[in-house]
Amino acid sequence: MSFTSRWSDVVIASVAQLMAALGTFLVMTTLVLALQERGGSGLQVALLVVAETLPVVVLARWVGRLVDRVDSRLLLIVAGLGQVGAAFALAYASRYEWIVAGAVALACATAIAQPTRSALLPAMVTREDLARANAIGQTAGSIGMMAGPSLAGLLVGTVAVEQTLRVSALAFAFTVLAGVLLRTRRGGTAAQPAAADRPKAAPVTWQLRDDRMYWVMVWSLALIIGLVSAVNVAEVFFVRETLGASAVLYGVVTSAWTVGMLVGAWVLARLIRPATADGALVRWIFFGLAVICGAVLLCGTVTAALWIIPCWLAGGLVNGGQNVIAGTLLGRRVPPEARGRAAAAVQSRVQGGGLAGFFLGGVVLDLIDARWVVLGAGALGLLGILLVMPVVRGVTATGRTSPQVQATAA
Numbered sequence: 242m243s244f245t246s247r248w249s250d251v252v253i254a255s256v257a258q259l260m261a262a263l264g265t266f267l268v269m270t271t272l273v274l275a276l277q278e279r280g281g282s283g284l285q286v287a288l289l290v291v292a293e294t295l296p297v298v299v300l301a302r303w304v305g306r307l308v309d310r311v312d313s314r315l316l317l318i319v320a321g322l323g324q325v326g327a328a329f330a331l332a333y334a335s336r337y338e339w340i341v342a343g344a345v346a347l348a349c350a351t352a353i354a355q356p357t358r359s360a361l362l363p364a365m366v367t368r369e370d371l372a373r374a375n376a377i378g379q380t381a382g383s384i385g386m387m388a389g390p391s392l393a394g395l396l397v398g399t400v401a402v403e404q405t406l407r408v409s410a411l412a413f414a415f416t417v418l419a420g421v422l423l424r425t426r427r428g429g430t431a432a433q434p435a436a437a438d439r440p441k442a443a444p445v446t447w448q449l450r451d452d453r454m455y456w457v458m459v460w461s462l463a464l465i466i467g468l469v470s471a472v473n474v475a476e477v478f479f480v481r482e483t484l485g486a487s488a489v490l491y492g493v494v495t496s497a498w499t500v501g502m503l504v505g506a507w508v509l510a511r512l513i514r515p516a517t518a519d520g521a522l523v524r525w526i527f528f529g530l531a532v533i534c535g536a537v538l539l540c541g542t543v544t545a546a547l548w549i550i551p552c553w554l555a556g557g558l559v560n561g562g563q564n565v566i567a568g569t570l571l572g573r574r575v576p577p578e579a580r581g582r583a584a585a586a587v588q589s590r591v592q593g594g595g596l597a598g599f600f601l602g603g604v605v606l607d608l609i610d611a612r613w614v615v616l617g618a619g620a621l622g623l624l625g626i627l628l629v630m631p632v633v634r635g636v637t638a639t640g641r642t643s644p645q646v647q648a649t650a651a
Contacts, residue, residue: 246366250425251374254358254365255381257317257419261324261354262382264412266389268328268347269293270495271405272340274397274488277477285337287474287603292341294592294599296348297355301589308356308581311428316357317420323350324413332406354416356584363572363580365425369515375568376510379561380503385412387499394492428581449586454636455574458523459590461629465530467594469622471602472537475614483611486546497550501557502564509562513569520637522566527633529559531626538619541612
């Protein structure tokens, strides 16, 4: 019996991803705008961003095993309810300490929901349809990321912060709905659609270091993101204070990145073929990183907020393609039984690099002007790419095929 792609499940998962991204970016942008308007420092903004990301890094090993061992339906329902509860709690948080605690609670639930969805997608489709399915999911996520900051800017500028955060709670409810509706399930005793045409095998153990090319890609990616991510902390101060833009314009500028991501996802989905070498895909990722760092560097030279939009469109274009490539490589190079651990491992390392950059950006932002933070982030990112590219070229020259059939990690 041959396995065919379940496109209805891809659509359900993508809608849930859209709403989850909408809710996440609605919360993040709302909290950052509210803190900036109340006179919060760069360090406070950085700590808030760290609080929204730290659980993903700290809980990665535990979450990865949880995603592979527990029924995905149960995980999505519980994580979705946690997101809804945390968003409602944030709507009533008045002190900075409570806001940080609410952000941590929301991030804990998100740390489970994200790798659960990432590991489910390859189980829904065949290898030939993997890039297209990732493009659909990436498009949905990009729409949510695009709508979130714009909606936050609009609502913060017209209604209270509390109402804005309640809207985000409704968006997170779609994660619960997806858990109920999805037919594809994995983890625990849940059957996987592709299992019917596979003989039973011994349990597969997997660690990131077992695949050298994948290991180099993830850690190099984490390094570059760590070097350039200080721009995420400086952006609100650069746009609002240095360039004098309104909250609504800030939301529009932030959304330009995700508009580019939406287009980039489909461009790369059309370029990737089943025969495309994995090594070529990894090299494409780092070419995209160079474009992103160049866009950030150029952004630091602008004198009006509107000029940031073309820079962010270019950066988002390649970022969307990178995410499709990352999802495709996850499906190609990681055994199905270990994809939860893989998704959590990649997520923790990449976001861990981002955390270091966020914190450094917050510290530096209190010492120098936001424009110099943006310029420095772009320059450091380009320098980091020059340092890692010899290693990346070395491992991709030999890593041409998927190692799944040989995956018997130590």
